[in-house]
Amino acid sequence: MRRSRSTRNAPHPPPESGEALRLVEVRKVYGDEGTRVTALAGVSLSLPHGTFTAVMGPSGSGKSTLLHCAAGLEEPDAGRVFVDGHELGGRSETALTRFRRAHIGFVFQQFNLLPTLTVTQNTTLPLKLAGRPIDHAAARAVLERVGLGQRLDHLPGQLSGGERQRVAIARALVTRPGVVLADEPTGALDSHSAREVLELLQETVRGYGRTVVMVTHDPVAAAYADVVVFLADGQLAGRMASPTARAVAERLTHLGDAAQQGIGG
Amino acid sequence: MFMLAVRSLRRRVAAFTATFLAAFLGAVLVMAFGSLSDTGAAEGVAETDRQTLSTMSTVVGGWSLVLVAFAVTSTLTLSVRQRATEMALLKCVGATPAQLRRMVLGEALLLALAGALVAIPAGALTGRALLALLKSTDQVADGVPFAYGPVALGAGIGVTVLGAAGAAFLTARRVARMRAVAALGSAADAGTGGGRLGKGRIILSALFLAGGVQLGVMAATAGPEGFDSMQFAGSADILFGIGLAGLAPMLVRGASAALARPVRRFGGASGYLAVLNLRQRTAQLAAALTPVILFVGIGVGTLWMQAIQNDTSAGAVPTTQEDAIETLNFVVTGMIVLFTCIMLINTLVAATTYRRREFGQQRLAGATRRQVLGMVVLEGAVLTVAGLVCGTIAALPTVLPFSYAKTDDWLPDPEYGIWLGTVAVAVTVTMAALVGTARRTLRTPAVEAVSVAS
Numbered sequence: 001m002r003r004s005r006s007t008r009n010a011p012h013p014p015p016e017s018g019e020a021l022r023l024v025e026v027r028k029v030y031g032d033e034g035t036r037v038t039a040l041a042g043v044s045l046s047l048p049h050g051t052f053t054a055v056m057g058p059s060g061s062g063k064s065t066l067l068h069c070a071a072g073l074e075e076p077d078a079g080r081v082f083v084d085g086h087e088l089g090g091r092s093e094t095a096l097t098r099f100r101r102a103h104i105g106f107v108f109q110q111f112n113l114l115p116t117l118t119v120t121q122n123t124t125l126p127l128k129l130a131g132r133p134i135d136h137a138a139a140r141a142v143l144e145r146v147g148l149g150q151r152l153d154h155l156p157g158q159l160s161g162g163e164r165q166r167v168a169i170a171r172a173l174v175t176r177p178g179v180v181l182a183d184e185p186t187g188a189l190d191s192h193s194a195r196e197v198l199e200l201l202q203e204t205v206r207g208y209g210r211t212v213v214m215v216t217h218d219p220v221a222a223a224y225a226d227v228v229v230f231l232a233d234g235q236l237a238g239r240m241a242s243p244t245a246r247a248v249a250e251r252l253t254h255l256g257d258a259a260q261q262g263i264g265g
Numbered sequence: 266m267f268m269l270a271v272r273s274l275r276r277r278v279a280a281f282t283a284t285f286l287a288a289f290l291g292a293v294l295v296m297a298f299g300s301l302s303d304t305g306a307a308e309g310v311a312e313t314d315r316q317t318l319s320t321m322s323t324v325v326g327g328w329s330l331v332l333v334a335f336a337v338t339s340t341l342t343l344s345v346r347q348r349a350t351e352m353a354l355l356k357c358v359g360a361t362p363a364q365l366r367r368m369v370l371g372e373a374l375l376l377a378l379a380g381a382l383v384a385i386p387a388g389a390l391t392g393r394a395l396l397a398l399l400k401s402t403d404q405v406a407d408g409v410p411f412a413y414g415p416v417a418l419g420a421g422i423g424v425t426v427l428g429a430a431g432a433a434f435l436t437a438r439r440v441a442r443m444r445a446v447a448a449l450g451s452a453a454d455a456g457t458g459g460g461r462l463g464k465g466r467i468i469l470s471a472l473f474l475a476g477g478v479q480l481g482v483m484a485a486t487a488g489p490e491g492f493d494s495m496q497f498a499g500s501a502d503i504l505f506g507i508g509l510a511g512l513a514p515m516l517v518r519g520a521s522a523a524l525a526r527p528v529r530r531f532g533g534a535s536g537y538l539a540v541l542n543l544r545q546r547t548a549q550l551a552a553a554l555t556p557v558i559l560f561v562g563i564g565v566g567t568l569w570m571q572a573i574q575n576d577t578s579a580g581a582v583p584t585t586q587e588d589a590i591e592t593l594n595f596v597v598t599g600m601i602v603l604f605t606c607i608m609l610i611n612t613l614v615a616a617t618t619y620r621r622r623e624f625g626q627q628r629l630a631g632a633t634r635r636q637v638l639g640m641v642v643l644e645g646a647v648l649t650v651a652g653l654v655c656g657t658i659a660a661l662p663t664v665l666p667f668s669y670a671k672t673d674d675w676l677p678d679p680e681y682g683i684w685l686g687t688v689a690v691a692v693t694v695t696m697a698a699l700v701g702t703a704r705r706t707l708r709t710p711a712v713e714a715v716s717v718a719s
Contacts, residue, residue: 073629073712094633101631112626112715116545126631129534171630 105172162193288380291333296388298326373433470511477505502566535639561656625714
């Protein structure tokens with residue numbers, strides 16, 4: 001059985017074409033003896049470049065953990081994670097941050113914009129932190145693309161929830177990452193703002209050629225994706241191409257029942 | 266609302282430690298000096314001893330009283346401001362302004378009272394040690410028994426509790442006045458902005474500054490003989506320092522305007538973040554600047570004054586009284602400086618721990634731990650420079666008039682050793698507290714740090 005530990009000192013393999021994100025037998029367990037909760041029980045997943053995937057499942061199915069492990073925000077207990085063909089395992093916190101900054105864009109449910117920075121400053125912050133030259137014209141273009149051309153000098157506190165999330169998306173795109181990970185990006189938004197954000201995510205795939213992985217519990221949001229991956233009890237529980245909101249909702253209901261029966265039995 | 270205050274205290278032990286510590290240490294200081302009055306008032310104490318004890322108690326104790334009230338006020342203000350989110354939430358679920366005021370007031374009173382009660386034995390020990398010192402330097406007859414009574418307890422408990430109540434009242438008024446939606450909005454911004462000085466605060470600061478100058482003038486005109494000029498001059502830096510500290514938000518703005526360019530130029534991404542914070546989080550940084558000013562001002566002022574005193578009596582054999590006064594000066598300064606030093610650590614640790622979420626957000630945006638630490642260090646550097654400049658200015662109302670009184674010359678010999686020593690301690694303490702706390706805070710994984718809780 002191959003585990004990440006064994007490859008700690010191996011050189012990172014060259015980028016493999018076609019694959020934006022690959023998870024191999026990823027396990028993550030929380031808590032100590034007695035209060036042990038298995039969030040991911042050996043998940044393997046491979047997502048090609050230029051796709052939009054939604055990850056769905058009942059609460060506690062391990063959706064967010066999956067995303068955090070894929071982004072290097074949490075370290076899996078076992079298994080391997082590849083982003084853009086580079087393995088994440090065995091890197092220091094600083095090395096992970098640098099890698100994340102270059103290859104991964106992350107969008108959070110609670111936005112996580114810095115309150116003291118304007119829209120433009122928030123967007124260009126990852127570049128600034130990476131010491132990369134800031135292309136102000138490009139940043140402005142991204143912000144105009146997300147519909148915030150008139151709000152460049154506003155502070156996050158002066159924006160609506162939908163606008164804040166669009167800033168967060170612009171920030172995630174500005175470094176031209178291979179993969180954009182979104183954790184319940186519409187969870188804190190009204191349906192109108194949610195639709196705008198989802199269309200924007202769709203456009204990052206179609207227009208910019210990025211790969212988007214979105215965790216959501218909303219079937220309507222999942223229907224914007226190309227493929228929906230279902231998760232239950234920390235394991236993959238199916239896959240649906242060309243999803244519709246109705247089909248997703250139906251599958252989800254059965255998943256919830258199955259999970260409950262699993263606990264009961 | 267009182268119940269809410271008690272629950273809130275029990276749930277947030279860490280958050281209130283700073284206020285408790287300020288109340289406790291302040292009460293110890295005041296009680297120790299207060300006990301000298303009690304000792305002097307006891308029956309059978311000779312008139313001269315009574316005089317010495319009460320002078321010591323009222324003059325030195327009086328000013329430390331002001332200092333303590335100020336310290337308790339500024340710590341409490343910090344802790345309430347840091348809970349803007351909680352206040353906003355309470356407002357949104359229907360708490361009236363009056364209820365919020367009562368909650369803040371209740372918490373403050375509980376903390377102050379607890380701090381003062383715990384301080385009673387410690388104050389007695391310190392007071393006993395002070396009396397022993399006075400006896401060993403022959404200022405007070407050996408036979409005088411130590412007394413710990415109404416003045417020590419009354420002043421100690423009174424100052425701490427009243428100081429806390431006053432501070433709570435002023436802070437709570439500001440919180441309560443805010444509209445619920447605005448409160449939540451600004452809470453989401455985690456206490457940005459602020460630092461606009463109210464008219465009352467400017468007037469109060471001006472009064473303290475004027476008081477400092479007034480004491481300086483009295484010191485200058487008190488003449489070279491005796492210890493009058495020393496008594497006046499010794500308190501001038503405390504008052505002037507408090508006055509400057511009151512204007513801290515203004516000073517932070519000035520310092521960041523002056524230092525933004527070099528910090529930004531040489532600090533890289535960390536410098537960029539540091540400058541933005543200095544501009545937008547004025548109120549928080551001002552709270553941290555206050556103890557630096559007081560520490561440097563009182564430290565440099567008193568030590569330099571003693572150096573002048575030693576110079577003027579050089580050649581002549583110092584009288585026992587001069588020796589005694591010198592020892593006493595060092596001990597008293599030591600206590601007050603130690604107090605401001607602990608307040609400095611206290612404030613910086615409280616303010617930095619609170620930034621957990623902000624640090625987490627920066628790391629999620631791609632900042633490495635080192636970059637966040639770099640930002641904290643640069644902010645600290647700007648604060649320290651501002652504190653050193655203002656602290657040195659605060660020392661002048663002590664040093665210049667005293668020099669004039671003793672030598673007829675306003676400008677004393679420069680004492681680089683004293684200045685550098687004080688500066689070295691201030692820089693070391695500030696940086697150690699900041700970096701140590703930031704490091705510990707950064708140990709929380711970024712994803713956890715930004716989750717709203719706690």
